[in-house]
Amino acid sequence: MSDTAIYDAFATLVGQFADAQALACSYPGQGFTPPTGKGARWLELQWFPNQTENYGIEDDGPSLMQGFGQLSACYRPGPGIMVGTAITDQIIAAFRKGTAFAGMSVYRKPWTSSIIQDPERVMHPVTIPWRGFVSGWTPAMSPKPPNLHLVSSNEIPNEGELQAMRDAITRMKRNRQLLDEFCAEQARFVRAEYLAYVEAGFTRPQAMQLVAAKLGPAKK
Known part of the structure; x- marks a missing residue:
């Protein structure tokens, strides 16, 4: 399984979640203009692939691919943090432990990090860890x-x-x-x-x- 396929499958799940919640979403490397107004709310996705663990000596041995996605609930300052925690509760439920995509799966319950606040927005990051075993075999290596x-x-x-x-x-x-x-x-x-x-x-x-x-x- 390639890095591109894994990210694409995860981003698809994020898109489905965003659509279900009627929230705009920012994706890595894509232009995005956050919504405006006091009641504006949106999501921001960041992607963090991690080091691959080797589980085989030979070239076609299995490997453990792993990393995490960070999906942040964002809103304009003013209404209080429960606006953000209501969204992060939904993120944690939607990406619960065992959620599968492209041969990978979420292997522990997602968690929220410290709230990030600046004059333009408040962010509640939710870390979603994933991993999965893949084979190193390809037809060219047979x-x-x-x-x-x-x-x-x-x-x-x-x-x-x-x-x-x-x-x-x-x-x-x-x-x-x-x-x-x-x-x-x-x-x-x-x-x-x-x-x-x-x-x-x-x-x-x-x-x-x-x-x-x-x-x-x-x-x-």
Whole structure:
């Protein structure tokens, strides 16, 4: 999954939220003129991709992509901060933990930062953290299979054919190791989700059902 696809999917969700709330929205790199008037309210999006974590030794090993979007509720000074907190409550609910886009997902509840105020506007930033595993494999990286078809039962394989088989076995062992590491990381992630539900007050069977619902296929 590319950075462009991830941002585009997230920005689409932001646009849908802005439309539902009848709010104008500013996007990174795009011209924007905030609405005027005492009752003016709008959104401002900032995008912060973060460092990719490596979960594989080989070139086609999985990677963890991560970052956060910051969606700010903005308004003209005067009416008080509850104008902003009402909007940030809606942002936090709309981008709740588990919200998925382009193979990524929000992995913890979004949170508000300190209010930023200047003579022209008041801003309530909401940080929305996301992450997701992606494979490093591409068709161009597909390894050439060893010439195992040259080996037959009535011929002694030459050194080149033996080396090709040894290389294939080595690749399979490495891929198995990477898969084991990936599965272990996913297991830790699922267990953390389960414990978070238990700490939040759900019973253990309820927490198990909630986690299972996330892991299951989405209902159409």
